Amino acid sequence: MFQLKDFEKCVFELSKLPGIGRKTATRLALFLLKMDKKDVLALTKSIEALKDKIRFCKICGSLTDEEICSICKDATRDKTTICVVEEAKDVILIENSGNYNGLYHVLGGRISPLDGITPDVLSFDKLISRIEEGNIKEIIIATNPDVDGETTAYYLKKILSDYSMLKITRIATGLAVGSHLEYSDEFAILKALENRREI
Ligand SMILES: [Zn+2]
Known part of the structure; x- marks a missing residue:
């Protein structure tokens, strides 16, 4: 044959x-x-x-190989909580820490006037739209605990203050001041999330 x-x-x-x-x-x-x-x-x-080629999720900005990422699509996740991070890689870090079950919002950077990064180049507008569309109850600000990260957190708190139904929390700085999520171990990230406080 x-x-x-x-x-x-x-x-x-x-x-x-x-x-x-x-x-x-x-x-x-x-x-x-x-x-x-x-x-x-x-x-x-x-x-x-x-x-x-990996793409950015149309809703949250995380990395995905589809239009909408697996987290946004996951019906078992808590759709009332959004954790706001600077970069898509932060989502992976928090996911790996294992205990967060809400959604994410990736800003695409942080406010850094010295580097010419102003709020309009970050995805604050999209976050506001998500808040206005959905049934969001809590926003966890998980920007890095350094100068730019804190500036970004402050700006977020300010623009979110119009939404009185929102609980706004900031991750605890069990992460030492100045230490990025990137360099923190999973346990530290987990603790930082668990010990978040209202701001
Ligand atoms: Zn997504």
Whole structure:
């Protein structure tokens, strides 16, 4: 019996694509065989890059490979609490600490006048829209406990003061002053969240 294992494998993989039956997949595989190797490699590389491309969640700004991240989609999470962080990586850190079950909002940085980062380039507007749309009861401010992080926290408190139904809390600085979430261990992050205080 005539067998070409690698060829068959390629036909099998191609036939997983929508609208590609076995016949078309065979034709494509034969075509790939005839193509220049560099063109085939450019194709496989571009597919890999496509898959590797992570996006930002449309709602919260966390990293996702879909339009909406798994946290925003998760029906079991507490949709009344939003933890506001500076960067998408902070979401991963807090998630890894293991005990937070609310939602997130990624600002995309922190207010830093010296670096020319003013509130309008961060996603405060989006946060306000989420508060106005949803049934949000608590905002946890988890910006870093350094000068810029505190400036950002202060600004947040100010713009959120119009929403009297909101409880606004700040993570405890069990995280030593000046220490970023990034350099804190999971236990410290967990404690900082647990010991948050109303501001
Ligand atoms: Zn999200």
